[in-house]
Amino acid sequence: MVTRSPFERGAAPRSGGPAGEEVRPDRLLRAAEGLLRTCGQDAAVAAAVLAVVLLGVLAQVAHGGGGLGAVPLALLAALAVAFAVSAALAVRSRLAVLPALGEIRARTGAPLDPGAPWTPFALGTALEERVLDEQLRRLLSAAHRCCELAWRAVVWAVATAGLYVCWTLAAVAAGAGG
Numbered sequence: 001m002v003t004r005s006p007f008e009r010g011a012a013p014r015s016g017g018p019a020g021e022e023v024r025p026d027r028l029l030r031a032a033e034g035l036l037r038t039c040g041q042d043a044a045v046a047a048a049v050l051a052v053v054l055l056g057v058l059a060q061v062a063h064g065g066g067g068l069g070a071v072p073l074a075l076l077a078a079l080a081v082a083f084a085v086s087a088a089l090a091v092r093s094r095l096a097v098l099p100a101l102g103e104i105r106a107r108t109g110a111p112l113d114p115g116a117p118w119t120p121f122a123l124g125t126a127l128e129e130r131v132l133d134e135q136l137r138r139l140l141s142a143a144h145r146c147c148e149l150a151w152r153a154v155v156w157a158v159a160t161a162g163l164y165v166c167w168t169l170a171a172v173a174a175g176a177g178g
Contacts, residue, residue: 025136046089047090049161071174075163079167086156086159093149097143100138100142
């Protein structure tokens with residue numbers, strides 16, 4: 001489920017705020033949270049599309065509809081490359097944010113286990129304002145990168161689905177012709 005249009009993806013508060021006011025840490029944290037939520041949704045969409053394509057390819061090959069012609073094999077190779085690129089981007093999107101999360105957790109004394117409960121309201125007392133701002137901007141930057149990689153994974157997953165349709169049509173045509 002896409003929550004924002006592609007043109008709004010990665011929108012973060014500008015330094016200085018809307019009317020020249022200072023950007024508060026809670027706004028930066030909310031912006032990073034929104035980007036990470038969008039990243040997770042995009043990665044889930046990419047994973048769902050890739051799972052459907054993988055099941056379709058496996059079912060078609062198991063049924064004997066893979067076709068051994070040159071065109072279906074070339075399309076299957078292109079399909080495999082697009083699948084691998086999309087999966088790699090989805091994984092990289094999650095790995096892009098881990099160093100920033102680890103650093104901010106280490107600086108604030110938060111538990112290193114991401115599953116452990118941690119409330120960000122204590123951020124203001126744990127760090128001086130300059131360090132807090134630096135850490136939150138680093139987290140926001142990592143979240144932006146995560147979101148961009150996840151969106152690319154979705155684009156590649158859609159390309160993979162398109163290649164799957166072309167491969168299926170080529171396999172059917174090769175089967176009908178032979």
